[in-house]
Amino acid sequence: MQANNNEMVIGIPRAMNFYHNYPFYYGFFTALGIKIVLSDVTTKQTMSDGSALVVTETCLPIKIYVGHILNLLNKGVDKIFVPSIQSIAPKIYNCSKIRGLPDLIRNVVKTPFTMIEATLDKSEKGLGLYEFLAQAVKPFGITDMNRIKEASKAGWRTFNNFHIMSKSGMSYKKALSYALQGKVFIENNTKEYPISIALVSHGYNIYDDRASMKIIEKLEAMDVKVYTALQLSHEQTIEGINTLGDKMYWANEYEMTGTAGHYLKDNKIDGIIALNAFGCGPDSLMVERIIRKAKQFNKPIINLTIDEQTGEAGFVTRLEAFVDMLFRKKRANIINKIDIQNNKSEYLLNTDFIETK
Numbered sequence: 001m002q003a004n005n006n007e008m009v010i011g012i013p014r015a016m017n018f019y020h021n022y023p024f025y026y027g028f029f030t031a032l033g034i035k036i037v038l039s040d041v042t043t044k045q046t047m048s049d050g051s052a053l054v055v056t057e058t059c060l061p062i063k064i065y066v067g068h069i070l071n072l073l074n075k076g077v078d079k080i081f082v083p084s085i086q087s088i089a090p091k092i093y094n095c096s097k098i099r100g101l102p103d104l105i106r107n108v109v110k111t112p113f114t115m116i117e118a119t120l121d122k123s124e125k126g127l128g129l130y131e132f133l134a135q136a137v138k139p140f141g142i143t144d145m146n147r148i149k150e151a152s153k154a155g156w157r158t159f160n161n162f163h164i165m166s167k168s169g170m171s172y173k174k175a176l177s178y179a180l181q182g183k184v185f186i187e188n189n190t191k192e193y194p195i196s197i198a199l200v201s202h203g204y205n206i207y208d209d210r211a212s213m214k215i216i217e218k219l220e221a222m223d224v225k226v227y228t229a230l231q232l233s234h235e236q237t238i239e240g241i242n243t244l245g246d247k248m249y250w251a252n253e254y255e256m257t258g259t260a261g262h263y264l265k266d267n268k269i270d271g272i273i274a275l276n277a278f279g280c281g282p283d284s285l286m287v288e289r290i291i292r293k294a295k296q297f298n299k300p301i302i303n304l305t306i307d308e309q310t311g312e313a314g315f316v317t318r319l320e321a322f323v324d325m326l327f328r329k330k331r332a333n334i335i336n337k338i339d340i341q342n343n344k345s346e347y348l349l350n351t352d353f354i355e356t357k
């Protein structure tokens with residue numbers, strides 16, 4: 001998309017860090033008068049276009065990311081934001097695929113375009129947030145640091161509003177939509193659910209409707225209340241990482257071990273679903289640790305792995321089986337309580353269920 005009348009346009013792929021950072025990017029770029037063009041939502045075509053350019057073993061989220069770059073190029077966008085987010089806190093690193101995203105794209109996408117490859121590395125001097133933002137807008141001729149810092153405040157405002165609404169239990173799409181409109185509402189959903197599940201995964205696995213096969217909507221249709229990392233504060237996540245006795249190294253820990261660790265101790269949570277992408281090294285290690293800890297907490301857990309071949313029918317069957325087991329376990333617990341109150345012997349139903357693909 002060639003900019004008309006000196007219009008500044010940046011393309012943002014609707015993939016990977018989009019699901020975490022977009023509220024910030026929106027507030028920031030918009031405050032500087034830069035128009036954002038997003039790639040279209042993920043489709044089967046996006047996945048197969050991206051998969052065709054990378055080796056088979058590459059994880060699904062990266063294949064999807066490549067597909068979104070191609071989608072933006074098809075739309076005619078000539079400046080695309082491909083950040084390299086190396087380290088999000090001192091000595092806390094992203095996986096190598098996220099860190100090397102600009103190199104990966106440069107090597108596999110042959111159509112020429114301007115890649116805006118800002119680097120954020122909080123483990124190195126001079127590669128903090130403001131430097132990252134300055135690199136992001138330099139191709140538009142914006143170099144005034146005061147303007148950049150001012151625009152970052154707008155970014156944080158949108159980001160914080162999004163998180164306030166998400167923490168109140170509002171759905172991802174609704175919270176994002178309100179945040180982008182500059183609105184803040186607190187969700188007041190009083191509906192009662194018989195079963196609560198913690199869905200442990202990355203935003204790009206959960207909120208991409210195609211990759212996740214709308215897992216949250218499917219669970220809600222089964223009368224399940226779903227909790228994710230978005231309902232937790234930073235402190236709760238850190239406390240969750242400590243619960244798993246983990247020494248933090250990967251940025252992934254926040255959304256994986258931190259979230260799992262918190263919900264393992266939460267009595268309102270009946271079970272955990274760990275959703276990871278086939279080919280993800282860091283997550284496969286973390287899921288193993290989470291499963292071991294879940295046994296100690298006597299919390300049922302299922303691990304679902306997704307790739308571009310995952311069939312919806314089999315996916316739903318496994319979800320239904322897990323939810324059904326949770327219902328039966330809960331019912332047995334209620335019967336036990338009544339029997340104990342009535343001095344009857346305890347009825348023990350062993351329904352713990354651990355499954356990995």
Ligand code: SF4
Pocket residue numbers: 059060061062095096097098252277279280281282283
């Ligand atoms: S963390 Fe895992 S799923 Fe995410 S990009 Fe890295 S390898 Fe892929």
